[in-house]
Amino acid sequence: MPYKSFEEYNMKVTDDVKNRYESIIKDLGEDTQREGLVKTPERAAKAMQFLTQGYDQDPVEILKTAMFKESYNEMVIVKDIELYSLCEHHILPFFGKAHIAYIPDGQIVGLSKLPRIVDVFARRLQVQERLTEQILDCINDTLKPQGVAVVIEASHMCMMMRGVQKQNSITTTSGFRGQFEKIETRNEFLKLIGK
Numbered sequence: 102m103p104y105k106s107f108e109e110y111n112m113k114v115t116d117d118v119k120n121r122y123e124s125i126i127k128d129l130g131e132d133t134q135r136e137g138l139v140k141t142p143e144r145a146a147k148a149m150q151f152l153t154q155g156y157d158q159d160p161v162e163i164l165k166t167a168m169f170k171e172s173y174n175e176m177v178i179v180k181d182i183e184l185y186s187l188c189e190h191h192i193l194p195f196f197g198k199a200h201i202a203y204i205p206d207g208q209i210v211g212l213s214k215l216p217r218i219v220d221v222f223a224r225r226l227q228v229q230e231r232l233t234e235q236i237l238d239c240i241n242d243t244l245k246p247q248g249v250a251v252v253i254e255a256s257h258m259c260m261m262m263r264g265v266q267k268q269n270s271i272t273t274t275s276g277f278r279g280q281f282e283k284i285e286t287r288n289e290f291l292k293l294i295g296k
């Protein structure tokens with residue numbers, strides 16, 4: 102169901118998560134009956150379901166709905182795709198940009214589908230390294246292009262707000278398949294995204 106809007110929340114999950122948030126907020130020393138907090142457990146439960154909705158979505162189906170035969174065989178780049186995810190070690194956000202390129206081999210994909218599959222994989226508990234690989238493999242295995250490249254640059258709240266408290270560090274991950282394993286092709290892509 103790739104196009105289902107996320108307005109209907111699962112009542113049972115919402116209720117279970119809400120009750121747990123209520124006890125977590127108490128354990129952290131707050132008064133859950135305070136005016137501003139009364140509805141917080143329910144809001145948090147819905148927010149977390151929204152932020153992890155990628156588990157219920159199928160990225161392969163999303164790509165397959167918009168693949169077209171086409172003879173164009175030069176590099177296609179979608180850069181600066183906004184990305185928001187949750188680090189699976191601390192359940193804190195990491196966010197930044199993804200840059201994706203591929204070289205078609207007889208078929209192209211609707212450009213809006215690339216940001217969509219970034220969202221599907223990002224809206225799960227993640228590490229940036231696996232997120233990069235999953236986007237790469239999904240495009241490679243489904244579209245079967247001559248090559249595909251993914252670069253992700255992200256800031257991690259678990260580094261910025263806690264731990265080492267490095268506010269300005271950006272983590273970069275990248276992966277390359279097919280033609281992009283050649284140094285010239287890879288360098289052309291990196292140059293075009295300004296790296």
Ligand SMILES: [Zn+2]
Binds near residue numbers: 193259
């Ligand atoms: Zn973390």
